[in-house]
Amino acid sequence: MYLVSRLSPLLLTVLLSLLLTGCPGPSTKNGEENSESSEKSESTDDTPPEILLEPFDAPKLADLDAEVEWEKQPVLDSMDLLRERQSKEKQLISVTDALKLKNTNQEINEKILSALGRLPENDEEVNWGATINRHVLADMKSTNPIMGSSAVEFEVSSLTGFGLFSFDWNFIPFAVSDTVVSWQSSKDKLYDKVVLRDDLTWSDGVPITAHDIVFTFQTIMNPKVPVPAVRSGTDQIRWIQAYDDQTLVFFHKEALPTNVWNLNFPIIPKHIYEKELETDPTLQDSEYHVKHENNPVTGGPYELEERVRGQEIILRRRESWYMHNGKEVRKRPYFERVRLRIIQDPNTALLALKKGQIDEMALNPELWKTQTENDDFYNNCTKANGLEWVYFYFGWNCKTLFFEDKRVRQAMSYAFNHDEMLKELCYGLYQPCTGVYHETAWMSPKPMTKPYKQDLTKAENLLDDAGWIDHDGDGIRDKEFDGKIIPFQFTIMTSNRPLSLSICTLLKENLEQIGILCDVKPTEFTVMQEKSRKHQYQAMFAGWGTGTDPDTSVNLWKTDAGRNYGQYSNPEVDALFEEGRREFDKDKRAKIYGKIHQILYEDQPYTWLYFRNSFYGFNKDLRGYVFSPRGPYGYGPGFGSLWKPVSK
Amino acid sequence: MQEQSEEKSESTSQQKSVKKSPNFWAETWQRFKGRKMAMLALIYIGFLGFVAVFAPAIAGTKPVICKYKGHIYFPALGYFRRQWENPIFQKDKFRNRYPENLEKKDADSWAIWPLVYQDPYRRVYDDEWKGLPGNPTQETGSPSLRNWFGTDQRGVDVFAQMVHGTTIALLVGFVSMGIAGVIGIIVGALAGFYGKWIDMGLSRLIEVVMCIPTLILILAIIAIIDSPTIWHMMAIIGCTGWTGIARLARAEFMKLRESDFVLAAKTTGIGQFRIIFRYILPNSLAPVLVPITFGIAAAILIESGLSFLGFGAPPPNPSWGTLLNLGRQNLQMWWLIFFPGMAIFLAVLAYNLIGEGLQEASDPRLRDA
Numbered sequence A: 001m002y003l004v005s006r007l008s009p010l011l012l013t014v015l016l017s018l019l020l021t022g023c024p025g026p027s028t029k030n031g032e033e034n035s036e037s038s039e040k041s042e043s044t045d046d047t048p049p050e051i052l053l054e055p056f057d058a059p060k061l062a063d064l065d066a067e068v069e070w071e072k073q074p075v076l077d078s079m080d081l082l083r084e085r086q087s088k089e090k091q092l093i094s095v096t097d098a099l100k101l102k103n104t105n106q107e108i109n110e111k112i113l114s115a116l117g118r119l120p121e122n123d124e125e126v127n128w129g130a131t132i133n134r135h136v137l138a139d140m141k142s143t144n145p146i147m148g149s150s151a152v153e154f155e156v157s158s159l160t161g162f163g164l165f166s167f168d169w170n171f172i173p174f175a176v177s178d179t180v181v182s183w184q185s186s187k188d189k190l191y192d193k194v195v196l197r198d199d200l201t202w203s204d205g206v207p208i209t210a211h212d213i214v215f216t217f218q219t220i221m222n223p224k225v226p227v228p229a230v231r232s233g234t235d236q237i238r239w240i241q242a243y244d245d246q247t248l249v250f251f252h253k254e255a256l257p258t259n260v261w262n263l264n265f266p267i268i269p270k271h272i273y274e275k276e277l278e279t280d281p282t283l284q285d286s287e288y289h290v291k292h293e294n295n296p297v298t299g300g301p302y303e304l305e306e307r308v309r310g311q312e313i314i315l316r317r318r319e320s321w322y323m324h325n326g327k328e329v330r331k332r333p334y335f336e337r338v339r340l341r342i343i344q345d346p347n348t349a350l351l352a353l354k355k356g357q358i359d360e361m362a363l364n365p366e367l368w369k370t371q372t373e374n375d376d377f378y379n380n381c382t383k384a385n386g387l388e389w390v391y392f393y394f395g396w397n398c399k400t401l402f403f404e405d406k407r408v409r410q411a412m413s414y415a416f417n418h419d420e421m422l423k424e425l426c427y428g429l430y431q432p433c434t435g436v437y438h439e440t441a442w443m444s445p446k447p448m449t450k451p452y453k454q455d456l457t458k459a460e461n462l463l464d465d466a467g468w469i470d471h472d473g474d475g476i477r478d479k480e481f482d483g484k485i486i487p488f489q490f491t492i493m494t495s496n497r498p499l500s501l502s503i504c505t506l507l508k509e510n511l512e513q514i515g516i517l518c519d520v521k522p523t524e525f526t527v528m529q530e531k532s533r534k535h536q537y538q539a540m541f542a543g544w545g546t547g548t549d550p551d552t553s554v555n556l557w558k559t560d561a562g563r564n565y566g567q568y569s570n571p572e573v574d575a576l577f578e579e580g581r582r583e584f585d586k587d588k589r590a591k592i593y594g595k596i597h598q599i600l601y602e603d604q605p606y607t608w609l610y611f612r613n614s615f616y617g618f619n620k621d622l623r624g625y626v627f628s629p630r631g632p633y634g635y636g637p638g639f640g641s642l643w644k645p646v647s648k
Numbered sequence B: 001m002q003e004q005s006e007e008k009s010e011s012t013s014q015q016k017s018v019k020k021s022p023n024f025w026a027e028t029w030q031r032f033k034g035r036k037m038a039m040l041a042l043i044y045i046g047f048l049g050f051v052a053v054f055a056p057a058i059a060g061t062k063p064v065i066c067k068y069k070g071h072i073y074f075p076a077l078g079y080f081r082r083q084w085e086n087p088i089f090q091k092d093k094f095r096n097r098y099p100e101n102l103e104k105k106d107a108d109s110w111a112i113w114p115l116v117y118q119d120p121y122r123r124v125y126d127d128e129w130k131g132l133p134g135n136p137t138q139e140t141g142s143p144s145l146r147n148w149f150g151t152d153q154r155g156v157d158v159f160a161q162m163v164h165g166t167t168i169a170l171l172v173g174f175v176s177m178g179i180a181g182v183i184g185i186i187v188g189a190l191a192g193f194y195g196k197w198i199d200m201g202l203s204r205l206i207e208v209v210m211c212i213p214t215l216i217l218i219l220a221i222i223a224i225i226d227s228p229t230i231w232h233m234m235a236i237i238g239c240t241g242w243t244g245i246a247r248l249a250r251a252e253f254m255k256l257r258e259s260d261f262v263l264a265a266k267t268t269g270i271g272q273f274r275i276i277f278r279y280i281l282p283n284s285l286a287p288v289l290v291p292i293t294f295g296i297a298a299a300i301l302i303e304s305g306l307s308f309l310g311f312g313a314p315p316p317n318p319s320w321g322t323l324l325n326l327g328r329q330n331l332q333m334w335w336l337i338f339f340p341g342m343a344i345f346l347a348v349l350a351y352n353l354i355g356e357g358l359q360e361a362s363d364p365r366l367r368d369a
Helices: A006-020 A063-066 A076-086 A097-098 A106-116 A151-160 A209-221 A259-263 A287-294 A346-355 A363-369 A405-416 A416-423 A456-466 A498-513 A525-533 A550-555 A571-582 A588-602 B003-013 B026-033 B037-051 B075-079 B098-107 B158-194 B196-210 B214-222 B230-240 B243-256 B261-265 B271-309 B320-330 B333-361
Strands: A072-073 A133-135 A165-167 A173-176 A179-187 A191-196 A237-242 A245-251 A302-307 A314-315 A337-342 A361-362 A381-386 A391-394 A479-482 A486-489 A489-494 A518-524 A540-543 A608-612 A616-617 B065-068 B071-073 B110-112
Touching: A063 A245, A063 A337, A063 B065, A072 A259, A097 A106, A106 A381, A106 A498, A133 A346, A151 A302, A151 A337, A151 A486, A209 A237, A209 A245, A237 A259, A259 A571, A287 B158, A302 A479, A314 A363, A314 B037, A346 A361, A346 B098, A346 B158, A363 A616, A363 B158, A391 A405, A391 A416, A405 A498, A405 A588, A405 A608, A416 A498, A489 A525, A498 A540, A525 A540, A540 B026, A550 A588, A616 B110, A616 B271, B026 B037, B026 B271, B037 B158, B037 B333, B065 B098, B098 B110, B110 B261, B158 B230, B158 B271, B158 B333, B196 B243, B214 B230, B214 B271, B230 B271, B261 B271, B271 B320, B320 B333
Parallel strands: A133 A337, A133 A361, A489 A518, A489 A540
Antiparallel strands: A072 A179, A165 A173, A179 A191, A191 A245, A237 A245, A302 A314, A314 A337, A361 A616, A381 A616, A391 A540, A391 A608, A479 A486, B065 B071, B065 B110
């Protein structure tokens, strides 16, 4: 029903920037404190080549149909999907009882979610005139969905935007029945044919057609248009051809099972933007574009009602979305208004939540553990958490003298006191992480790799084996390189957040015990990004979010890949990733990615630390929150399943 | 110095008797001693100095003195410089856990321990010290018998951090104001003594430097320098904080360069630099000392402020401001705010009292006020 923000590669893009500083997560979830950098995203910073899109002679549809063997793909309604899932799940406790509970352990958490996370039984239960006040950490820069680059922008465009595809909590992609009649893929995944519904209109009443999608694609690929983030992924599509107002064919560059993740990009109205595209390709500067920036024509369930910069963004339910020619053709969104309130400081936001000024917010573990325990919180609110596939790690730069040897990297993992970190520093709220994929993911290896435990003797032996011995007797391990004795003293780069600092300081303390000096260097976000991209660091503490397909991690591990900051290189991993993206059988793919996981576990280019769960505080009036590995909003239906009951 | 003091005393002694009057500084000291608050403040600063020097003996997890395998060692010195801790302990795999390992690896060893077995850099773990439990972490670490001032979120003892943080607090004041004093006095002396275009130029320079906001400059420099340390910070505070001192020095020099003893010195053909530094400077020092003392107080506040903002000494170096910053993130942990806050308050107050005392003691017009 809602356009879920861009998938795979883009998600990593957004997440990287966000997680390095631990600021708000991807478009669909709010992370932790620190909002400054939420607007920055590691975008396509390299100057785009002159021509991004070569002209393409699309074959006639009849020829294509004759040549290609089409396979039917699912066209679903995510709400029906969720309803079906929930009909099989038992409600463990009544809503009234659930509201009385205090969320102190996982058992209670499940009870709360089972009762309050449900969709309404029938339409009478829903307060259709309700407004939801959501919390966001920063203002958006642009209301144009293809200009989005930050969490808030994707959040807004997921509500106002119009999309063809979505995926569920298991990351299984499908076409959205709200907008799509049928979706077919060729057997080799080289082509996708989509037929749009004919009852779609923009907020100004103009029908939405296949030409809008083609136009958007060409605009995104227009090198003159400064598209910050959406281009990555979309550029993997060779061409999109509209054969009539409803029929579209996507032509991919290569036959890959991951092609489906590139299909989903935000769509803009052709009749608005084509007018001044040539005179002002920035889509922002000219008077005409400013007008549409302030009053955007949108295609999704909500439209922009008001925007007070730096304070709030108000969205209104769009009648022409669910009504067409006097008939209700789509499900009516549960909220009449969505008000996104911009509050940067998490403590201030928590006060607003307690007072009922906002209905939901992401909590950090400190707030979860220390400031949401008492009645002053439970008077108006309740809280819930869910597993999320966002992991944090120490990344070792494998091209430095210190970490080129895998034994040294393993020694680092053995030296670190994982228990102390999980139990004391992380309040026992996080799960240990052992590698790139989560235990519950289909692509994780069976049996799962075991978390490292601190073992200083093992670490010392590994370092001895690797030749890092205290030769000069000054109490610090060293090794000879080209006749020079290099002491084992390195710097670890981290964001300036308290938890990051505590974890790095713990590493420093542990390494000092075995004769290694480690300097902790709190680094500002942009500097950190710059340095990691140029590989100018020895070690860093950071986090990655998950893409929807295991193949998305290829840019972290493949030799010389864009985000392979640690310069890890293993021909076997390279080959496996290549194999995985060409394998269509899911079980075989799972084995391949499991193998990659195991190799990386053995090589320890990262010391994997923990998965950061998502923690949320909700107003007691809110229902229908369901957590996915991407938080409560980053999937289909996500935010669409939230509702407020009629007050009794 | 003697020459001018005699000059000065001559003028005062005329009214009194022929008895040789005490020199100016001794007299000032006499008057300063009479001021209770100022004296108390001076004693307090002395006490802080003592704490800073003996910090590893007050709180630490390394023995002050120990005998191990027939030799005497001072592992606690490692808190000052890592190299001063004998590498034998690293070689013998002590892993920074002395109590247990000393006993295990050499039964005949003995050790004198610091007053409080707590580390400013790390948490004390279970069974580390004679079977006692480790430090509490998170918000549960309120002040107790074992952690006098409580513990921070990581479980690190606040008392130990404050004791070891004293060094930074004192150093920041002295080093930065030392730098500021040297620059300020030289610039002020040159401007005041030579006058004319030199004065004109230097006065404008002073005004330009006054316009530079210290805090922002420090933030900018920290962003540029690859690995900023506390010394960079001190240098910047020093290099921007000398303007007040320079102005006062300039005024004093302008006044004194016209006085008789300078004229006398000039006529005897003494070099200009000797006149500036041997004749006029000691006489103008008293008024200049006052802004220096106030400057020390300000420097401590700037350091705390920077640490509070997270730009202070790199972690895990303990600093009072860093503790305050930790407390800000969790207001329930009042002990993270109260104790370091008090320490900063008292240190700043003490310097201000000393400055005030000095001003009153050295300025004849305020003498009997």
